[in-house]
Amino acid sequence: MSLAAQVIDLQKDYMLGTVPVQALRGVSIDFPRGDFVAIMGSSGSGKSTLLNLLGALDRPTRGHYIVGGRDVSSMTDDELSTIRNEKIGFIFQSYNLIPQYTVLENIEVPLHYRTGYPKIGEREQQRIKELAEMVGLGERMDHRPFQLSGGQQQRVAIARSLVNDPEIILADEPTGNLDSKTEQEIMEMLLRLNLEGRTIIMVTHETSVARLAKRQIYMKDGVIAGEGLFPG
Amino acid sequence: MSGWRFMSNILRTVQLALKSLMLHKLRSGLTMLGIVFGVFSVIAMLAIGEGASQQAQKQVLQLGATNIIVRSVKPPRENASAQNQNSFVLRYGLKRADFDLLSRTIPTVLQAVPIREITKACRFLHREMNCRIVGCTPEYLDMNHLELAQGRFISDKDRREKTNVCVLASQTAEELFQYQDPVGQSVKIADRRYAVVGVTTPREASAAIGGSMSGQEYNQDIYIPLETMRVRMGDLDIDRRQGSFSAEEVELNQITLTISDVDQVVPTAGVIRESLQQTHRSGNDYSVVVPQELLKQAAQIRTIFNVVLGSIAAISLIVGGIGIMNIMLATVTERTREIGIRRALGAKRQDITTQFLTETIVLAGSGGMIGVLLGLSTPWVFQGLKSVAERFFFESGGGSEFSEMFTNLNPQVVPASLPLAFGISVGIGVIFGMYPARSAAQLDPIEALRHE
Numbered sequence: 011m012s013l014a015a016q017v018i019d020l021q022k023d024y025m026l027g028t029v030p031v032q033a034l035r036g037v038s039i040d041f042p043r044g045d046f047v048a049i050m051g052s053s054g055s056g057k058s059t060l061l062n063l064l065g066a067l068d069r070p071t072r073g074h075y076i077v078g079g080r081d082v083s084s085m086t087d088d089e090l091s092t093i094r095n096e097k098i099g100f101i102f103q104s105y106n107l108i109p110q111y112t113v114l115e116n117i118e119v120p121l122h123y124r125t126g127y128p129k130i131g132e133r134e135q136q137r138i139k140e141l142a143e144m145v146g147l148g149e150r151m152d153h154r155p156f157q158l159s160g161g162q163q164q165r166v167a168i169a170r171s172l173v174n175d176p177e178i179i180l181a182d183e184p185t186g187n188l189d190s191k192t193e194q195e196i197m198e199m200l201l202r203l204n205l206e207g208r209t210i211i212m213v214t215h216e217t218s219v220a221r222l223a224k225r226q227i228y229m230k231d232g233v234i235a236g237e238g239l240f241p242g
Numbered sequence: 243m244s245g246w247r248f249m250s251n252i253l254r255t256v257q258l259a260l261k262s263l264m265l266h267k268l269r270s271g272l273t274m275l276g277i278v279f280g281v282f283s284v285i286a287m288l289a290i291g292e293g294a295s296q297q298a299q300k301q302v303l304q305l306g307a308t309n310i311i312v313r314s315v316k317p318p319r320e321n322a323s324a325q326n327q328n329s330f331v332l333r334y335g336l337k338r339a340d341f342d343l344l345s346r347t348i349p350t351v352l353q354a355v356p357i358r359e360i361t362k363a364c365r366f367l368h369r370e371m372n373c374r375i376v377g378c379t380p381e382y383l384d385m386n387h388l389e390l391a392q393g394r395f396i397s398d399k400d401r402r403e404k405t406n407v408c409v410l411a412s413q414t415a416e417e418l419f420q421y422q423d424p425v426g427q428s429v430k431i432a433d434r435r436y437a438v439v440g441v442t443t444p445r446e447a448s449a450a451i452g453g454s455m456s457g458q459e460y461n462q463d464i465y466i467p468l469e470t471m472r473v474r475m476g477d478l479d480i481d482r483r484q485g486s487f488s489a490e491e492v493e494l495n496q497i498t499l500t501i502s503d504v505d506q507v508v509p510t511a512g513v514i515r516e517s518l519q520q521t522h523r524s525g526n527d528y529s530v531v532v533p534q535e536l537l538k539q540a541a542q543i544r545t546i547f548n549v550v551l552g553s554i555a556a557i558s559l560i561v562g563g564i565g566i567m568n569i570m571l572a573t574v575t576e577r578t579r580e581i582g583i584r585r586a587l588g589a590k591r592q593d594i595t596t597q598f599l600t601e602t603i604v605l606a607g608s609g610g611m612i613g614v615l616l617g618l619s620t621p622w623v624f625q626g627l628k629s630v631a632e633r634f635f636f637e638s639g640g641g642s643e644f645s646e647m648f649t650n651l652n653p654q655v656v657p658a659s660l661p662l663a664f665g666i667s668v669g670i671g672v673i674f675g676m677y678p679a680r681s682a683a684q685l686d687p688i689e690a691l692r693h694e
């Protein structure tokens with residue numbers, strides 16, 4: 011079984027003045043290809059910190075993070091950018107679309123930052139359109155974010171996360187801002203992607219959402235407290 | 243091939259920059275205005291400087307680059323008691339002896355042309371006007387670039403025989419004769435008749451040059467032979483007014499000397515000044531004007547002009563640049579979230595720098611483009627300004643040296659100033675855009691994503 015990503019004894023300290031805050035205190039997890047993990051835990055337990063490290067937005071204080079066969083923990087800022095661009099797709103709680111861009115242009119953004127800056131040609135334009143149709147926005151490709159509902163915006167974000175065909179998709183409370191019906195739509199979409207073989211790591215507070223994942227990881231005080239659903 | 247890829251990316255970057263700028267049209271427009279006016283003023287200032295210098299050169303060339311002009315100047319009245327005497331006669335200026343001295347003893351002088359000017363009333367039938375009577379020689383015509391509309395000019399024979407003939411300037415002819423043909427008629431000046439033998443074409447007045455030479459109006463002149471003037475009118479010019487009278491005794495008003503070689507003009511001017519110092523002890527009743535020296539002076543003035551005007555324009559460009567920087571800093575703060583998103587999606591620091599720098603350059607560059615177009619219109623804008631200024635400020639007849647200079651000034655857009663000003667505007671974009679773009683790139687992606 012090949013791994014999409016792997017963390018080994020991952021630690022993260024934040025300095026609050028002179029006092030170090032240990033946000034992560036040694037986390038080790040394997041993420042096989044095609045995995046769907048829900049990370050749960052109380053507020054301040056280190057979920058977002060872990061996800062930021064998995065997203066190569068930050069470097070760990072100690073430990074290793076291996077994605078796509080490469081260790082990210084000692085990479086330069088530019089190399090981290092490349093990893094984010096090629097290996098990772100992000101879905102945020104607050105959608106994070108660029109307001110002045112249309113649906114198609116938002117999906118296109120990651121293509122601008124590919125290594126060597128290859129031209130965005132017909133083939134790419136075609137792929138962007140297909141992604142928009144796949145998330146059900148075929149009729150709204152020229153709309154701008156403020157013209158879309160929250161669920162529609164999140165679907166644009168999902169399409170955008172797929173455009174560079176990443177190794178893993180990271181979602182930090184992807185349904186946190188949505189009503190239950192829309193939540194269901196988004197989760198169905200993620201499940202479908204997982205069925206197609208995508209590796210998805212998702213942070214969520216809701217058991218109903220976490221239940222849909224293949225497995226659940228429960229965090230407490232910067233370490234993994236256990237696997238499986240912990241109701242209550 | 244790869245060059246094309248590069249270009250397509252630049253085009254896309256510019257396109258996206260435009261998209262971001264269009265998000266705040268008013269703000270972008272106002273920011274651009276600073277650069278528009280900066281660039282416009284650079285081009286306009288240089289155009290005015292160039293126009294002024296061409297104007298000066300034209301005037302000097304009208305006077306003749308190989309000429310030296312010596313003029314009589316009424317000395318300032320220091321002697322108040324003498325002035326009050328009723329029978330006071332003021333004797334000053336160039337003498338016929340000076341003319342002989344200058345024309346005979348200086349070998350580099352090719353030609354010396356003396357003139358005498360008196361203003362007198364002239365009549366034809368019942369029509370009368372005050373004219374400048376110029377006693378001159380045949381050379382006067384060419385020397386002042388005058389042309390004949392009719393008849394002939396003063397001849398050597400007229401000088402020798404001291405004939406009573408005259409040539410009228412265009413306006414004189416028109417006012418005195420109206421629809422009649424003046425040639426063959428005669429004009430009455432100081433109770434003597436002068437047969438009209440020719441009429442000149444209208445000629446543009448020559449402007450004053452930096453205080454050393456007052457402007458000359460040619461269109462109300464009457465030309466008569468110098469020798470005729472001497473025997474008929476003498477050297478005295480009597481002016482009776484309000485019971486008292488004043489009189490001036492001047493032998494010659496001007497001597498124009500043509501020098502054999504351009505390089506000899508300045509040294510010869512030195513010799514002339516020395517010679518005249520010998521005979522005019524007071525030294526304040528004549529002036530020596532050397533057009534070539536004026537040319538040099540004009541060039542110096544032009545340099546100073548350009549430096550001063552250029553600095554003013556540069557300051558306005560810098561102010562425009564500061565405006566851009568200010569707006570870009572605000573934009574970066576406002577779009578912190580966007581920067582975080584782009585970084586999360588794979589943008590390197592350099593990509594963020596490039597993006598914001600492109601926006602600034604596009605902003606400054608479009609401003610520069612509009613500024614260049616406005617700059618091209620400088621001559622028309624100036625023309626409009628002139629007509630407004632003439633209507634409101636100089637309507638009292640003008641005549642002041644400044645207004646004369648102003649009305650004769652025609653700005654000339656210097657072609658090189660267009661790419662220069664545009665280049666500067668882009669440069670301003672780079673310089674003032676660098677700091678905001680860098681500070682955008684330095685943002686931490688996680689912090690930026692969390693920004694509200």
Ligand SMILES: Nc1ncnc2c1ncn2[C@@H]1O[C@H](COP(=O)(O)OP(=O)(O)OP(=O)(O)O)[C@@H](O)[C@H]1O
Binds near residue numbers: 024025026053055
């Ligand atoms: N930039 C930072 N500087 C200092 N401390 C931080 C920073 N980011 C997180 N922390 C601390 O690290 C710990 C873990 O934070 P984290 O954001 O990972 O929690 P979380 O599990 O995502 O919580 P929530 O469910 O509320 O989002 C917290 O104690 C938090 O205060």
Ligand SMILES: [Mg+2]
Binds near residue numbers: 057058059
């Ligand atoms: Mg969190």
